[in-house]
Amino acid sequence: MLEKMGAMRTAYGEALVELGANNQRIVVVGADTTDSLKSGMFGAKYPERFFNLGIAEQNLIGVAAGLAFGGKVAYAGTYAIFVPGKCVDQIRNMLCYADLDVKIVCSHAGITVGPDGGSHEQVEDIALMRCVPHMRVVVPADAVAVKSIVKAIADIPGPFYVRLTRGVIKGSNTPIVYENGFEYKLGKANLIREGSDVAIFGCGIMLPEALRAAESLATKGVSASVIDIHTVKPIDEEMILKYARKCGAAVSAEEHNIMGGMGSAVSEVLTDQYPIPLKRVGVNDTFGESGEAQELLNKYGLTAAHIEDAARQAIAMKR
Amino acid sequence: MGMATSQEITRLQDLARNTRKVILETLAEAGSGHPGGSLSAVELLVTLYFYKLKHDPKNPKWPDRDRFILSKGHGAPLLYSILAQAGYFPLSELKSLRKLGALLQGHPDMDIPGIEMPAGSEGIGLSVGVGQALAARLDGRPTRTYVLMGDGEQGEGEVWEAAMSASKFKLDNLVGMIDRNGIQQDGLTEQIMPLEPLAAKWRAFNWNVIEVDGYDYLQLIEAFDTAEMTKNRPTMIIAHTVKGKGISFMEWSPMYHGTAPTKEKMEDIYKELK
Numbered sequence A: 001m002l003e004k005m006g007a008m009r010t011a012y013g014e015a016l017v018e019l020g021a022n023n024q025r026i027v028v029v030g031a032d033t034t035d036s037l038k039s040g041m042f043g044a045k046y047p048e049r050f051f052n053l054g055i056a057e058q059n060l061i062g063v064a065a066g067l068a069f070g071g072k073v074a075y076a077g078t079y080a081i082f083v084p085g086k087c088v089d090q091i092r093n094m095l096c097y098a099d100l101d102v103k104i105v106c107s108h109a110g111i112t113v114g115p116d117g118g119s120h121e122q123v124e125d126i127a128l129m130r131c132v133p134h135m136r137v138v139v140p141a142d143a144v145a146v147k148s149i150v151k152a153i154a155d156i157p158g159p160f161y162v163r164l165t166r167g168v169i170k171g172s173n174t175p176i177v178y179e180n181g182f183e184y185k186l187g188k189a190n191l192i193r194e195g196s197d198v199a200i201f202g203c204g205i206m207l208p209e210a211l212r213a214a215e216s217l218a219t220k221g222v223s224a225s226v227i228d229i230h231t232v233k234p235i236d237e238e239m240i241l242k243y244a245r246k247c248g249a250a251v252s253a254e255e256h257n258i259m260g261g262m263g264s265a266v267s268e269v270l271t272d273q274y275p276i277p278l279k280r281v282g283v284n285d286t287f288g289e290s291g292e293a294q295e296l297l298n299k300y301g302l303t304a305a306h307i308e309d310a311a312r313q314a315i316a317m318k319r
Numbered sequence B: 001m002g003m004a005t006s007q008e009i010t011r012l013q014d015l016a017r018n019t020r021k022v023i024l025e026t027l028a029e030a031g032s033g034h035p036g037g038s039l040s041a042v043e044l045l046v047t048l049y050f051y052k053l054k055h056d057p058k059n060p061k062w063p064d065r066d067r068f069i070l071s072k073g074h075g076a077p078l079l080y081s082i083l084a085q086a087g088y089f090p091l092s093e094l095k096s097l098r099k100l101g102a103l104l105q106g107h108p109d110m111d112i113p114g115i116e117m118p119a120g121s122e123g124i125g126l127s128v129g130v131g132q133a134l135a136a137r138l139d140g141r142p143t144r145t146y147v148l149m150g151d152g153e154q155g156e157g158e159v160w161e162a163a164m165s166a167s168k169f170k171l172d173n174l175v176g177m178i179d180r181n182g183i184q185q186d187g188l189t190e191q192i193m194p195l196e197p198l199a200a201k202w203r204a205f206n207w208n209v210i211e212v213d214g215y216d217y218l219q220l221i222e223a224f225d226t227a228e229m230t231k232n233r234p235t236m237i238i239a240h241t242v243k244g245k246g247i248s249f250m251e252w253s254p255m256y257h258g259t260a261p262t263k264e265k266m267e268d269i270y271k272e273l274k
C-alpha cells in the first residue's frame, strides 16, 4: 500500500472522457484552466459538449446551472480557490436551491498547491460547501477514488462539490490507497484498517498519512482503525458511531482548516450521539504560504507524525 | 408572427390593466414586496407571454417550450400575476403571497408551476439563460430563452461575464431584456452607479441591441419578432420604462421600489386604474 502513485486530475479527465462516450447528457464547462484540470481531454473528444467560459467563475456556475435546467449533467470546475468562495451565491441560490445536476469538481484544494502561496491555498471550501442545503461534499483520497467518484455522481441527481488535490509528490502525484479498486457509495465511508484503541478519520491526501500513522502506532502496541470519510456530506454516521464505540477515542485528519471541515462534521456526530475525545488534525485557522508541498505539510502539522501525536493525546483523554 | 391586429393590441391592453390590478391587490394583501419594478415591466411581460412566448400552461414541462427567466426576482408579483392569468395556477393563490405555507414565495422558487429559475439574488439569470440556450442548441430544440433583468442589476459583474459568453457562442436563441426604469433601491441609477451609454455597452459586447418604449405594443412586438429573425447574435431589448408605472404617487418614486401599498391606499389606486 502507498507505494504506487497517481494523478487525480488525469483520473478526472479520463473519467469525463469515459462518461461522455456513453452519456450524451454529459457536458463540461471550464474557466481557462481546462488544460491544467484535464477537463480539456473531454473537450478534445467532444468539442460540441465542452464550453470554456474564460476567467469568469460566477458565469461558469450560472451557465452550468442553465445547462442543467436544459436537461444536461454539467461538470464545472477550475481551481478550488476560485469557486466555493467566489461563487457561493450562485451555488447557494441556484445550484442548491433548485437542486440542479451540476457537479463541481475543483482541483488544487488545500495547502499542497505549494509555491503559488497563501492566495491560492484553499482551506475553507469544505466548510463553505458543507453548510449549504442539498450540497454533497466529496473528498477523494487518491486517483482511483477520483475516477470512481466522478463517474458515479453522474447518476446521482443533484449538486456535488468534489475536491481534488494538485499533488504532493513531484507536482502531480499522490499515493494510491485503493490499489485493489474503489466502489463509490454515496454517504458510505470505507474502513481501511481495523483497530481498537483509536479511530482515525481521514479524507483526501491525509488518508495515506493516517495509514502511515496507524502503522507506526502498531509497532508501539497501539491499535488504530483508519476510516476514509470520502463523503463529508452526507456523512456516514453509522460508521463513525460504530468505531467511536469500539475505540473510545478519535482523530480526524484533513488538508483543510480545522474549523468547519471534515473533523467538525465528525465532531457534530459525536457530540450529538456518543461524545468521546476527538483531536482534529488540520490547518490551524491560518492561511498558507509558498513552499514545496511536503515542506508545507510538515510546517502546518499535516503529517503521519502529527496524526500519531494526536492519537496519543486522544487516547490519554479517554475516561 | 406578423403584424398585430388592433384586436390583438386591445387584448394585450386588457391583460395589462388586469395585471396591474392583481399586482397591487396582491401586494396590499401581502403587506410587503416590490411594486415599482413589477409595475414598470407589465406591458413588456404581457406582450412576451401573451403574444410571443411558446408555452403550454397545461403542460409546464413541455421540452420544446420557450423559457422565461426572471433574473430580477423581486419582480415576482408581476410574474405570478401573469402566470396565474395564463393558467399555471389559480389567481386565488396570489392572496397568500409571502405567507407561511404559501405556494407563492416572496421570490420565485422551483415548486411554483411555470417558474424556470429560482431568483432573488440579482445578476445570475443571464448566465443561466446562456446555459439554457446552449442546452437547447445541443438538443436541436426550437426553444428560445428570454431573460428579464433590472437596470440596477447591470451593476453585477456576472451580467457582463454572461454578455461576453453569449456573444462568443453566437446565441441567437437568447434574448435579454432590461427594464430601464432608471431607479434602483437607493435611488436613481445614474446617481448610484451610472449606466449610460447602456445601449452602446451592449453593442460593444456584440449584442444586437433594440431600444423600445416599454409601453408601445407595436414597438415591443416588433422587437421580439426582430430578435427572432436575428442570426448569429443574441439580442438585448432595452425597454424604456417608468418605475411604478400607472399609479401617480408610485411613479418615479424610489420609496415604492420596495414598499407595498397599504390597503387604505387601494381606494386611490382603483380610481387611477380606471
Ligand SMILES: Cc1ncc(C[n+]2csc(CCOP(=O)(O)OP(=O)(O)O)c2C)c(N)n1
Residues within 6 Å of the ligand: B034, B036, B037, B038, B040, B072, B074, B120, B121, B122, B123, B149, B150, B151, B152, B153, B154, B179, B181, B183, B184, B185, B243, B257
Ligand atoms: C445581488 C443582490 N444584491 C442586492 C439585492 C437587493 N435588492 C433587491 S431589489 C434591488 C434594486 C433592484 O434594482 P433594479 O435591478 O433596477 O430593479 P427594478 O428597478 O427593476 O426593480 C436591490 C438592491 C438583491 N436582490 N440582489
